[in-house]
Amino acid sequence: MDQTAVLSNPNRLLDSLTAQELERFVADSDMVDLKFGQVLAEPGERILHVYFPIDCLASLIVTLESGARLEVSMVGNEGMVGVSLMLGVQESSIQVLVKGGGTALRMSSACFQDHLERSPALKKAIKRYLNALMSQIAQSAACAHFHAVEPRLARWLLMTHDRTQGDQLHLTHEFLSSMLGVRRSGVTVAAKALQSRGLIGYQRGKITVHDRPGLEEASCHCYVADRQIYDRMLERVAFS
Amino acid sequence: MDQTAVLSNPNRLLDSLTAQELERFVADSDMVDLKFGQVLAEPGERILHVYFPIDCLASLIVTLESGARLEVSMVGNEGMVGVSLMLGVQESSIQVLVKGGGTALRMSSACFQDHLERSPALKKAIKRYLNALMSQIAQSAACAHFHAVEPRLARWLLMTHDRTQGDQLHLTHEFLSSMLGVRRSGVTVAAKALQSRGLIGYQRGKITVHDRPGLEEASCHCYVADRQIYDRMLERVAFS
C-alpha cells in the first residue's frame, strides 16, 4: 500500500482529520509491515511507538501469574495501539500482539503526543476510542465469564472477520485457545460444531468464513453489543 | 463529615491539587450522602454528576442481555465516578451502584469539565486514574474467567475492606452473587469455607473480616496485582 492509498483510506481514527492534518500525520509516521506474532507492547514496558492499523489486526492480551492468557480486546483499523499515551502514561499495562499481518502507520510516542496537542480533531477521536475500548473490555469480561466456548468462538471469528480483508484467517486452534482462554481441544470441539453446521471451514491454521449470518446466529449477543460500541464511536467522530 | 475534614482528607485523586485548587473544587461541589443501592449511572444515560467518594464505595457493573451481571471494578476514595466525561463522552457506558454507603463530593458534569480545563494537576490525576481503571478492568476480566469462586470472593472482600472504614461490610450473599457473577448458593458455600477457616465471620448481611493475612492467602494473585495498579497510580501522582 502506497502513500496515496493511505491518504485515501487511512485508519478510521484519522477520518475526521483535515487533509492538511492527515498529510502531516502521515509524513511524520512510517508505514510498517507487521507480521503475525509480533509483539507491539509488553506490560510494564515503555511504549516507544504507537500503531494505527490499516489492514492488520492486533490483540490486547492479559496474562495472569499462572500463565493463563485471555484476549480482552482487538484492534483493527477502527483503533490504535498505545492509547495510554494520551493519558500521559508511558508504559503499557497490557500485552499487544499482532494476530493478523498487514500494514500500519507507526509513529514515535513523542511525535504522537505532539500531534495530539496540535490537532483537536485527532485528540477528540482518540478520546472517543479510549472510551469505546474501555466499554468493550468490560463487555468482554462479562462475555468470557458467562458464555460458552462455541458462541464466544463465533463472536471472535466475526469480530476478526470484520477487521480483515478476505475470508481467510490464519489461526490455529492453539492460538485461538489462548485468545478465548480455554484448552486447545475445547476449541477443536467448538470449531467442529461450527464447521458441521456449514458456518466455517478450516484446515491446518486456515479458517474460512462461509456463512456470516449463520455465525451471527451462533454467536452471543456480545457481538452485536460490541459492534454498537464502535459504530457509535465512529458516528460521533463523523458528526462532531 | 464537615468541610474541614474534607479539606484535610479528601478523595485521593485530589491529593495533588494545591490548597487553592482544592478549596475551589470543594466550593463548587456538594457533599452528599450516598445510600447502599443507589444508582449513580446507568448505561446509555447521560452523566449529570461526577462523584468523588470520600468514605463510600461504588461498583461498576456490566449487565448482559440475559440479565447476568458482573462487577468489573470498584471505586473508593482512590477513584471517581464519571471518568468518561474526561474523554468528552457524556453518557455512561456502564452501571454504577453504591455498595457501601457514605459521603462523596458531587459536582455537576459541566463544572467538572471546567475544573479539568483549569487545573492541570486534576487533569493529570484523572488521566492516571483512567489508565489504572482500564488496567484493572482487564485484570478483572481474566480473574473472573479463570479463578474459582472462593479466591475471587476473598479478593473481593479484601478490596472492599481496603476501601472501607471498619471491618463490617453490609453484604448479603445475594448481593455478592451478582458482583461475582455466580449463584447465590455458590457464594454461600465459598463464604462458609472462608468462615470455617476463621478468616471471616458473617450473619445476615453483615460480614466481618477477621484475618486479613489469611484472606490474602486465600485470594487469587489478582488482589496483589490490583493493589499494585493503584499504588503505582498514586505514587506517580505524588511525584509528578
Next chain:
DNA sequence: TAGCGAAGGTGTGATTGCGTACATAAATTT
C-alpha cells in the same frame, strides 16, 4: 407475640470445561 419476608443452608442431577493422554494427518525438513 405471631406472622411474614428476607437471608442463609443444603441437596441432587446436569452440564461445561479441565487435565491428560494418545492417535491421526498434513506440512516441512532432511
Next chain:
DNA sequence: AAATTTATGTACGCAATCACACCTTCGCTA
C-alpha cells in the same frame, strides 16, 4: 522418500458450577 514437526481429532475421568428446589432461621412489624 523418510523423518520430523506441527496441527487436529478424540476420549475419559474429574471438578466446578449451574439450575432448581426446599428448608431453616433471623429480625422486623403489625
